[in-house]
Amino acid sequence: MAEIRFIDATRVFRGSWRPAVTDVRLDVRDGELMVLSGPSGSGKSTLLRMLAGLEPLNRGRILIDGQDLARVAPDKRGVSLLAQGFSLIPHLTVAENIAFPLTMRRASARAVSSRVAQLAELCGLDQHLGARPEALPVGLRQRAIMARAMAPRPRVICLDEPMAGTSVPLLPRDRAPIASLQREAGITLLYATCSSTDAWAIADRIAVLDRGVLHQVGTPHQVFEEPGTVAVAEFVGSPPMNLVPAVVSDGRARIGDLLLPVGPDRLAALSSDRILVGLRPDDLLIGHGAGGIRATAVLVKDSGREYLVHARTEVPGGTADLVIRRTSGPVPLLGESFVVGADLDRVHLFDAATGRRLP
Known part of the structure; x- marks a missing residue:
């Protein structure tokens, strides 16, 4: 040894x-x-x-x-x-x-x-x-x-x-x-x-x-x-974490209608107002209500045990892709618009400029 x-x-x-x-x-x-x-x-x-x-x-x-x-x-x-x-x-x-x-x-x-x-x-x-x-x-x-x-x-x-x-x-x-x-x-x-x-x-x-x-x-x-x-x-992960760009304003980051609080420690660690929001495919939810991320299904993969829904959403300056893992319940059809919710306790925030995780 x-x-x-x-x-x-x-x-x-x-x-x-x-x-x-x-x-x-x-x-x-x-x-x-x-x-x-x-x-x-x-x-x-x-x-x-x-x-x-x-x-x-x-x-x-x-x-x-x-x-x-x-x-x-x-x-x-x-x-x-x-x-x-x-x-x-x-x-x-x-x-x-x-x-x-x-x-x-x-x-x-x-x-x-x-x-x-x-x-x-x-x-x-x-x-x-x-x-x-x-x-x-x-x-x-x-x-x-x-x-x-x-x-x-x-x-x-x-x-x-x-x-x-x-x-x-x-x-x-x-x-x-x-x-x-x-x-x-x-x-x-x-x-x-x-x-x-x-x-x-x-x-x-x-x-x-x-x-x-x-x-x-x-x-x-x-x-x-x-x-x-x-x-x-x-x-890390398969599929890996979704990383969605967002802008911090008034202590919050917005992706569509999804508002994410950014605490004082994280605000102090930021080098600019730009962040990347990390959302794992397992922590995203498919719904049809308000208060989430409006996205469009561009690909739906059926593995037999689960569905991987690939979707596209509008973000400041362009678009971002999302992958959602769905093990039960209905899934959107190709081209269908739907709302994506997220478990806010499982959100990861990164400084867009440095790539480092925010505390």
Whole structure:
């Protein structure tokens, strides 16, 4: 197990107009499963490669258990990194995949055989050592990924989109093989993924990055309930939060006939009179009365269990799109005008200029 600290970690690639990651400050606890999440190009893979020693730092430091890694060679760091697309080598059997990092280190055949057998038993792969990865169901494939990562007895495991290309989402949190094996072994694990669904399935805590900047770190509940910036709000959830522009006047923001009080603390934190109102699809209501947002249905999706109503409404300076999740009751027809209500206790407010959440 290991504790990791990123201190102002920055990486700038030659010829790039902006850093791949910039001034990242992140503490990963001993034995924690930290998920690095965010859209493609947000810096997740670069951060893992910096930790593993495959990318140098232009500025800042990375520490493992208090040891600065600046002068530590990649093979001496105790970091096992499985890169995207190479978590399992397709033409090798499960046994050969587990053995691969050991044979690369020129371990003896006896030591390799013993370690493969040990990990096969621990990960429940005894009956599948001769199979190739594509023949395994998703659960066993995750177990094989963890067995391969654990083979060299690392202090830290880094998994970069390990399930990329499988088209299969992770299983629910309490049954996710990667998460359950990580907890059994008590090893520190960093898991990079573009999927907020995958992140919520397994994480102890989530670090959300966007364009190389770390925006928020917290438990899944904290990040979902109180997204710290617009970038987090746009990434978290499926569908993500609706963000509707509004103007603050006399301590209130108006969207259609929906009036939202903006308290003194929020007013003091604003850099202008422009805000973004965050409304989750689940917190919007469809009605036909007054006192809400007048919108027009532009698309209605039926998933069998629910409807997603895509609507358009007039806002100062143009239009805004809304997505409403409807699990029961009637839904509007395409092109129909209707009123959208909102649970005012669930409204999120952001400064339109800075993108930061208002207190």
